[in-house]
Amino acid sequence: MGAYRAAYERSIADPTGFWRDAAAEIDWHRPPQRILDDTRAPLYRWFPDGELNTCHNALDRHVAAGRGDQPALIHDSPVTGVTRTYTYAELLDATARCAGALRRLGVGRGDRVLLYLAMVPEAVVAMLACARIGAVHSVVFGGFAAHELAVRIDDARPKVVVATSCGIEVDRIVPYHPILDAALAEAEHAPQRCVIVQRPQHPAPLTPGRDVTWDDALDGAEPADCVPVAATDPLYVLYTSGTTGRPKGVVRDNGGHAVALRWSMANVFDIGPGDVFWAASDVGWVVGHSYIVYGPLLTGATTVLYEGKPVGTPDAGAFWRVVSQHRVAALFTAPTAIRAIRRQDPDGTRIGRYDLTSLRTLFLAGERLDPDTFAWAGARLGVPVVDNWWQTETGWPVAANPRGLEPLPIKAGSPSVPVPGYDVRVVDSRGEQVPAGVDGSIVLRLPLPPGCLPTLWGDDERYVRSYLSTFDGYYLTGDGGRFDADGYLYVMGRTDDVINVAGHRLSTGAMEEVLAGHPAVAECAVIGVADALKGQVPSGYVVLKAGVDVDPEALAAELVALVRQRIGPVAAFRRVTVVPALPKTRSGKILRRTMRGLVEGRDEPVPATIDDPATLTVFRDLASAD
Numbered sequence: 306m307g308a309y310r311a312a313y314e315r316s317i318a319d320p321t322g323f324w325r326d327a328a329a330e331i332d333w334h335r336p337p338q339r340i341l342d343d344t345r346a347p348l349y350r351w352f353p354d355g356e357l358n359t360c361h362n363a364l365d366r367h368v369a370a371g372r373g374d375q376p377a378l379i380h381d382s383p384v385t386g387v388t389r390t391y392t393y394a395e396l397l398d399a400t401a402r403c404a405g406a407l408r409r410l411g412v413g414r415g416d417r418v419l420l421y422l423a424m425v426p427e428a429v430v431a432m433l434a435c436a437r438i439g440a441v442h443s444v445v446f447g448g449f450a451a452h453e454l455a456v457r458i459d460d461a462r463p464k465v466v467v468a469t470s471c472g473i474e475v476d477r478i479v480p481y482h483p484i485l486d487a488a489l490a491e492a493e494h495a496p497q498r499c500v501i502v503q504r505p506q507h508p509a510p511l512t513p514g515r516d517v518t519w520d521d522a523l524d525g526a527e528p529a530d531c532v533p534v535a536a537t538d539p540l541y542v543l544y545t546s547g548t549t550g551r552p553k554g555v556v557r558d559n560g561g562h563a564v565a566l567r568w569s570m571a572n573v574f575d576i577g578p579g580d581v582f583w584a585a586s587d588v589g590w591v592v593g594h595s596y597i598v599y600g601p602l603l604t605g606a607t608t609v610l611y612e613g614k615p616v617g618t619p620d621a622g623a624f625w626r627v628v629s630q631h632r633v634a635a636l637f638t639a640p641t642a643i644r645a646i647r648r649q650d651p652d653g654t655r656i657g658r659y660d661l662t663s664l665r666t667l668f669l670a671g672e673r674l675d676p677d678t679f680a681w682a683g684a685r686l687g688v689p690v691v692d693n694w695w696q697t698e699t700g701w702p703v704a705a706n707p708r709g710l711e712p713l714p715i716k717a718g719s720p721s722v723p724v725p726g727y728d729v730r731v732v733d734s735r736g737e738q739v740p741a742g743v744d745g746s747i748v749l750r751l752p753l754p755p756g757c758l759p760t761l762w763g764d765d766e767r768y769v770r771s772y773l774s775t776f777d778g779y780y781l782t783g784d785g786g787r788f789d790a791d792g793y794l795y796v797m798g799r800t801d802d803v804i805n806v807a808g809h810r811l812s813t814g815a816m817e818e819v820l821a822g823h824p825a826v827a828e829c830a831v832i833g834v835a836d837a838l839k840g841q842v843p844s845g846y847v848v849l850k851a852g853v854d855v856d857p858e859a860l861a862a863e864l865v866a867l868v869r870q871r872i873g874p875v876a877a878f879r880r881v882t883v884v885p886a887l888p889k890t891r892s893g894k895i896l897r898r899t900m901r902g903l904v905e906g907r908d909e910p911v912p913a914t915i916d917d918p919a920t921l922t923v924f925r926d927l928a929s930a931d
């Protein structure tokens with residue numbers, strides 16, 4: 306039996322033994338005696354009596370082991386022209402001072418700290434500082450607008466907010482401070498203080514009594530030591546889009562998270578101490594949490610924090626320049642990034658300009674990896690291209706090619722096999738497992754392995770309702786797909802109203818809420834349609850209220866601007882069409898899948914339950930007009 310098969314089978318047959326062994330890689334203040342608490346099933350908790358500190362495992366233990374002079378964090382920022390390396394000792398020093406500063410501002414164990422930051426070292430420092438004192442961080446992606454920030458502030462109820470004065474996009478500065486002001490004006494909850502990282506490109510005017518600069522907050526702060534916390538205590542809350550406009554606060558605990566990420570770095574990503582790992586994502590996404598910050602640092606590796614884009618900073622060779630300059634062993638990014646590079650450099654000529662001999666593997670995730678992009682990257686880079694599939698909720702790969710454990714044959718279109726710990730099944734609508742080759746819902750048998758969400762922030766009931774109630778004993782991923790005869794998983798996309806735009810998970814429901822709020826709109830639907838660059842883009846369809854006389858183009862422009870203002874540029878919402886009616890079933894359900902098929906040019910069958918087949922005509926016409 307191969308190493309993968311042996312590990313996988315053990316992880317399913319003897320999960321407590323498997324994860325007890327994995328937990329030995331982590332420093333515990335109090336080693337767990339119990340491995341799994343199933344007394345409140347379906348709410349499970351890993352390592353219930355263990356105590357540890359995640360920041361200790363990410364920093365202090367490596368310094369104590371003699372790695373203090375090794376680079377821990379490389380901030381590479383082509384948008385500012387700055388590259389700076391922090392050793393483990395330097396990152397520890399900065400983090401301990403930040404932790405002391407937060408404590409001086411009144412932050413203690415269990416308090417939330419909301420982080421609204423660009424890709425700057427202070428983001429990593431603030432996350433680790435929260436972990437150090439047992440506070441719970443909640444990072445909000447900078448591409449979200451004030452309303453989305455306000456919703457998260459009201460749910461997380463942070464004691465302190467840490468924000469950068471601005472973000473820097475390719476062609477513009479995005480002032481974050483006014484977005485924070487607007488969010489706090491909208492939110493019901495008021496944090497006690499806001500710590501502002503002033504960037505020279507656009508310093509913010511501070512609000513007296515509320516704001517303090519990062520430098521002033523840290524000035525003279527007593528460095529704080531690590532506080533032991535329960536393994537089950539929350540490390541962070543990260544909001545992700547659901548099917549409604551209200552985001553879900555995914556909770557990550559300390560113990561299971563540290564154990565799972567450390568295991569995944571070695572066994573999935575084949576990364577060990579001293580290796581350079583680069584996840585070209587954003588700290589606002591789960592990839593950033595797991596594989597910019599925690600995974601590499603828990604491993605004693607060097608992580609790259611890149612403040613730039615795949616193209617435009619300055620060109621389509623940017624990724625290869627970073628790999629070459631920092632001797633990156635593994636690059637993790639989203640297929641969209643590779644498509645963007647390929648569009649500008651179809652022959653990959655810029656790849657040849659750099660020494661990429663350090664690069665062992667390209668990992669891709671965040672959206673479906675189309676076989677074309679897979680083939681292009683593999684041929685141009687000459688390294689294995691490893692798709693992996695997971696979610697904000699799981700925190701680490703559910704299906705992957707376990708490069709560290711045993712590299713398996715790679716099949717285009719598949720993220721390979723279930724990762725040890727995950728009992729992945731494909732079921733039909735009654736919850737019956739379907740044979741290989743048949744599509745169904747992808748579900749995970751409970752308990753989920755360590756590192757996955759134990760619940761939603763402050764809402765066990767919503768956690769159970771959203772994920773655990775469709776099929777008894779299983780977690781519903783919301784993705785559909787199938788296994789092949791070799792046990793390789795093929796993930797075909799969401800089965801609900803969540804869409805994936807350039808690797809960003811977005812709720813069509815949230816966009817519909819914005820459109821429906823316009824006085825001219827009677828009803829609306831937003832669907833995700835295929836896009837050659839971003840994978841999917843949202844497309845809105847609105848029906849006007851009776852008697853409303855507006856120019857459809859002017860209305861469309863207004864609605865596009867509204868979504869950008871309310872949700873943010875990340876929504877990439879650019880298309881709205883006024884239609885006479887939406888196709889619906891007789892019971893009033895909007896036929897989104899049929900709409901999507903028609904708009905994408907497929908010859909969709911007319912659903913038997915449709916109320917008025919004539920409503921489909923306009924969608925067929927839209928496809929032929931494209």
Ligand SMILES: CCC(=O)SCCNC(=O)CCNC(=O)[C@H](O)C(C)(C)COP(=O)(O)OP(=O)(O)OC[C@H]1O[C@@H](n2cnc3c(N)ncnc32)[C@H](O)[C@@H]1OP(=O)(O)O
Nearest residue numbers: 447448472474586590592639642670671695807808874875
């Ligand atoms: C496996 C588990 C997971 O799925 S975790 C999620 C994994 N997903 C990812 O890591 C995301 C991957 N995608 C990306 O990194 C980006 O889309 C890449 C490929 C780099 C392209 O970036 P970009 O050219 O900015 O396009 P985009 O579609 O992301 O952006 C749309 C608009 O939003 C803006 N934006 C983006 N980031 C910010 C930010 N931090 N602050 C402010 N604005 C931001 C962009 O400028 C863009 O604006 P505009 O519409 O062009 O004016």
